[in-house]
Amino acid sequence: MxxxxxxxxxxxxxxxxxxxxxxxxxxxxxxxxxxxxxxxxxxxxxxxxxxxxxxxxxxxxxxxxxxxxxxxxxxxxxxxxxxxxxxxxxxxxxxxxxxxxxxxxxxxxxxxxxxxxxxxxxxxxxxxxxxxxxxxxxxxxxxxxxxxxxxxxxxxxPLLRLLRELVAGGDRIHAVEGMLSGSLGWLLSRFDDTRPFSDLVREARDAGYTEPDPRVDLSGEDVRRKLLILARASGAMLEARDVRVSSLVPDALRDAAPDEVDARLAALDAPLRERFLTAYRSDARLCFVARFDAGRGASVALRALPLSNPLVSGHGTENRAAIFSDRYREQPLVVQGPGAGAxxxxxxxxxxxxxxxxxxxxx
The missing domain is CATH 3.40.50.720 (NAD(P)-binding Rossmann-like Domain)
Structure with missing residues (x-):
């Protein structure tokens, strides 16, 4: 011993x-x-x-x-x-x-x-x-x-507690949709095409908003785990393979050795700029969204959401989640607040x- x-x-x-x-x-x-x-x-x-x-x-x-x-x-x-x-x-x-x-x-x-x-x-x-x-x-x-x-x-x-209390009270959860990554929320809320996305990733990494290897955040795997926790609390006992994850990490960056990551972050820039401009022309905003629908599946992906969507108004490292249930069928219950930080x-x-x-x- x-x-x-x-x-x-x-x-x-x-x-x-x-x-x-x-x-x-x-x-x-x-x-x-x-x-x-x-x-x-x-x-x-x-x-x-x-x-x-x-x-x-x-x-x-x-x-x-x-x-x-x-x-x-x-x-x-x-x-x-x-x-x-x-x-x-x-x-x-x-x-x-x-x-x-x-x-x-x-x-x-x-x-x-x-x-x-x-x-x-x-x-x-x-x-x-x-x-x-x-x-x-x-x-x-x-x-x-x-x-x-x-x-x-x-x-x-109080997102998990709310879900469990709704289920315990007999409410049925139909879907939960949210921006569950403080680091990705910070990056996407600041990305306005005046700076390369890779510059923002370096800034977020140096400020401690992402993991030392930012691919951990950009891959969406952390968000997958969070969505699984929410789905299981809602009564949907999903396996990890049931959640489709669309990573932001291109192959050239994914395959880089740890000491090559910084030099290869520029591989993010062209794809993210194209996604940003497409969303901007449609009066939409890029958000990294996790969603599960009871009986329909679950996904984690970058999406262009209309400005009227309740998830869009978040800033910085805020997390926002919308709960759709029998009780909140037409207008979801929205929970928001700081979602990152020690x-x-x-x-x-x-x-x-x-x-x-x-x-x-x-x-």
Whole structure:
């Protein structure tokens, strides 16, 4: 078993089980900062037991800021077992915050839930990955673990909660259509043909709006996972293959080695300019839209939407989604708000932590 670094300080909060944070990157660091802010305001929070990244597990016996600094400074590991799997164990009633994008971590979600450990996640590879895993997450919650996934779509917008409440109330969801990528929303809202699209991609990447490799965002795969989460919450148990994805990445850029990506971003420019001019001449706007229709299929693609469409008025990294149901048949229910950023994601994660702790403080 690897050694766990321990730092002395008082634990924070007194409510429910303990918190364990997986992931100390941009989102994980924002979770620590948000936790500190809430604690200073007197919000009753579960105590923070430990945090972990792929290199080390650090117990909270000092300030959280010191703990996360220690995690960041830890050397790379050569073993195959992650530190959180062989370090201090989790117990029933504890709350795992998954601030990673790790398929390995997502694979543990059903296991933790079945053991009565709550999971709060921004990782879409749980509910938005393989359908077998998504169903296992639903089934495992019968064992007592609760699942907080509001940060997986819309960075905490009440979209998932609304869908589930509508379904629970007997409403039937006919379709959900939305702009679910803050990074692509930012890019397309600024693209007006005065600059090459590739310049905007570089700006978005350097500002942290896209992944370091922007092909992750431009491929539409992240949006596919978000749409799967929404569809499954609506009662449509889709497989990943049921969602047709039209990537923005041309072949020359798709096949580039990581160190060639920047030089090949110009391959985006001519196709996107042509799409923009066609939309402009039709009084339309380019939007990267995800949509599923109950019984008809699902798709993720760049579309030219008329200016009257409720999805068009979004700006920057906003997410917007329209829900069509028995109740909202003629005029959809529209949800909009900030859909990207570490701070709003961290706030959504800790909102779920508080909901779980207040619902079952002695779980």
């Amino acid at each position: 690897s050694k766990v670094t321990r730092i002395r300080t008082p634990a924070a909060g007194t409510r429910g089980g303990r918190i364990a944070l997986l992931g100390t990157g941009v989102v994980g660091s924002a979770v620590v900062a948000r936790y500190r802010q809430l604690a200073e305001r007197g919000v009753a929070l579960p105590p923070f037991a430990w945090l972990s990244n792929s290199r080390v597990q650090v117990a909270n016996e000092g300030s959280l800021e010191s703990a996360i600094a220690t995690a960041h400074a830890a050397p790379r590991r050569t073993g195959t077992v992650p530190p959180w799997a062989e370090g201090e164990a989790l117990a029933r009633g504890d709350i795992v915050i998954d601030a990673t994008a790790s398929d390995t971590v997502a694979g543990w979600h059903p296991e933790w839930l079945a053991r009565g450990i709550h999971v709060v996640t921004a990782n879409k590879l749980g509910a938005g990955g393989d359908l077998t895993r998504a169903q296992a997450i639903v089934d495992a919650q019968r064992e007592g673990g609760r699942y907080g996934d509001s940060a997986t779509v819309g960075a905490g917008l 701070e709003v994601t961290a706030a959504a994660l800790l909102d779920d932590v508080l909901r779980i702790a207040r619902a079952a403080p002695h779980a």
